[in-house]
Amino acid sequence: MTATVRRPGRVAKLPPRERILDAAEELFQSEGIRRVGVQAIAERAETTKMAIYRHFATKDALVAEWLRIVAADYQAAFDRAEAEHPDRPREQILALARFIAEGLPAISYRGCPFINSLAELPDRSHPARQVIEEHKALQTRRLVGMCAAAGLPDPEQAAAEITFVLEGAQVSAHNGSIAQPGERLMRIVEGILDRANR
Amino acid sequence: MTATVRRPGRVAKLPPRERILDAAEELFQSEGIRRVGVQAIAERAETTKMAIYRHFATKDALVAEWLRIVAADYQAAFDRAEAEHPDRPREQILALARFIAEGLPAISYRGCPFINSLAELPDRSHPARQVIEEHKALQTRRLVGMCAAAGLPDPEQAAAEITFVLEGAQVSAHNGSIAQPGERLMRIVEGILDRANR
DNA sequence: CCCTGATGATACCCAACGGTATCGTTCGGA
DNA sequence: TCCGAACGATACCGTTGGGTATCATCAGGG
Structure with a gap:
């Protein structure tokens, strides 16, 4: 019984569930949901299909979980904007716009995960659709709040425009x-915010 | 090359190629490109898979041809805007915005064909990608021209914003x-155009 | 030290897909 | 009237997809 000793100095692998989500994130984003098979995700995660189905009931559930993570990343950008510019809603909105602007080079290669998922999952009862819907509703609510705090005359309209x-x-x-x-994009958002201060 | 017209009268079926394109348009738009199989298109077109492959080399070629038609429809909206408001670029832009605004209820059900196709066809060498690219480039060119004609101070920037x-x-x-x-949307576009007149 | 649950590996099932081959039928132009 | 091209129907091929069954192995906690 030779014990297979883990090589020293080698970083321990993440648990399978994390590796699966990481692999899914990379592959869904770069190649699209429907083009990526469960087998491909398993290989990238250095595991097997069976392991995936032990952690996620179906591929659709994995897709939904992935989008939940992406949505959390976007909401974190809202959190950062608020934390870094407390009581300065105008700066918060600009920070948010900068976050999007800086992500555009990556977006230009493959597009926004939410927009793409909506296109790839026309079935309105797909579990991922609910994730997107809730995320977008929350995003709008937060943006309207920022616009109101910034003193824009019609916060709903300004939030819609942004x-x-x-x-x-x-x-x-x-x-x-x-x-x-x-x-x-930055010039446009600045223009929208400046218009209220004239 | 006269088109072979089967029978006079409204009940006559269109020739197979037209029926195929009509069926493809409905199905691609309502269910997505990758979700719709060639078999389903054939059934909807009241013909067979073989007939499709007699008119289109591959499914990808059919997709590209469909997008060519959709692009032509959008360009026709530009043409109408110009024809109905000659020498009034501001009205042309508003007519264009109205065209989009009036299409939003349909869009909200399934989304814009170009945005969806970009998401569904991540392969940059797909024939449909070139169709989209050219259409969007032409659209931008025409819009910049309208903005310049409308006397907007920075036509490129205004066209980007619109x-x-x-x-x-x-x-x-x-x-x-x-x-x-x-x-x-209409209020926003009006605002962009009015800003130049103040 | 051993037991149990989580993991890795492989083989498999069934349905759907894009695309092809074949053959009989229809129809319009000469 | 006759011929050839276009059309309709059906069966088929190879691949890939999501999802399952089975069994060996491993790790950690009692």
């Missing part, structure tokens, strides 16, 4: 129709 | 994050 612009910048970055989308 | 807003309205209509996206 939302459109942020989403549109991601779409345009992806399809390549607009040059320098990041710079343009 | 593009972002139009695309973002479609995304937001699809994910349901913004109420009344059509009305909001």
Whole structure:
């Protein structure tokens, strides 16, 4: 019975569930949900299909869990914006726009996970759809709150405008129709915020 | 090369190629490209898979041809805007925005074909990608021209802003994050155009 | 030290997909 | 009227997909 000793100095592998989610995140983002098979995720996670189905009931459940993580990342950007600019809602909104603007180069390669998932999962009863819906509703609520705090005359309308612009910048970055989308996005958001101060 | 017309009268079936494209349009739009099989298209078109492969080399070629038609529809909206408001670029842009705004209820059900196709076809060498790229480039060029003709101080920037807003309205209509996206969209575009006149 | 639950590995099932081969039928132009 | 091209129907092929069954192995806690 030779005990297989783990090599010293080698970083311990994460538990399977984490490795699976990491692999799923990379593959779903770079190649799309429907193009990536469970087998491919298992290989990338250095495990097997069986291990995946021990942690997730179906592939759809794995997709939903992945989107839950992505949504949490985006909400964390809201948290950071609020934490780094307390009581300065205008700066919070700009920080948020900067977060999106800085992500555009990556987005241009493969697109926004939420927009893509909506396209890839037309079934409205898919568990991932609910995750997206809730995330977007929360995002809008927080943005409206920031706009109100910033003293914009019509917070709902301003939040809608900022939302459109942020989403549109991601779409345009992806399809390549607009040059320098990041710079343009920042100028636009600044313009929206400045208009209230005139 | 005269088109072979089968029978006079409204009841006559269209030729197979047209029926195939009609069926593909409905199915791709409502259920997504990858979810719809060639067999399903054939059934909807009241023909067979073989007939499809007699008119289109591959499914990918059929997808590209479908997007070519959709792109032509959008470009036709530009044409109409120009024809109905000659020498009034501001009205042309508003007509365009109205065209998008009026399409939002349909978009909210399943999303914009170009955005969805980009998500569903991550392979950058897919023939449909070139169709989308050219369409979006042409759209931007025409919009910049309209903005310049409207006397907006920075036509590229204004065109970028309008593009972002139009695309973002479609995304937001699809994910349901913004109420009344059509009305909001029109107010935003009017605001962009009015800002130059102040 | 041993037992139990989690893990790794392999083989398998069944359905759906894109695409092809074949053959009989239909229809319009010459 | 006749011929060839287009059309319809069906069966088929190879691959890939999600999901399952089985069994050996490993690790940690009682």
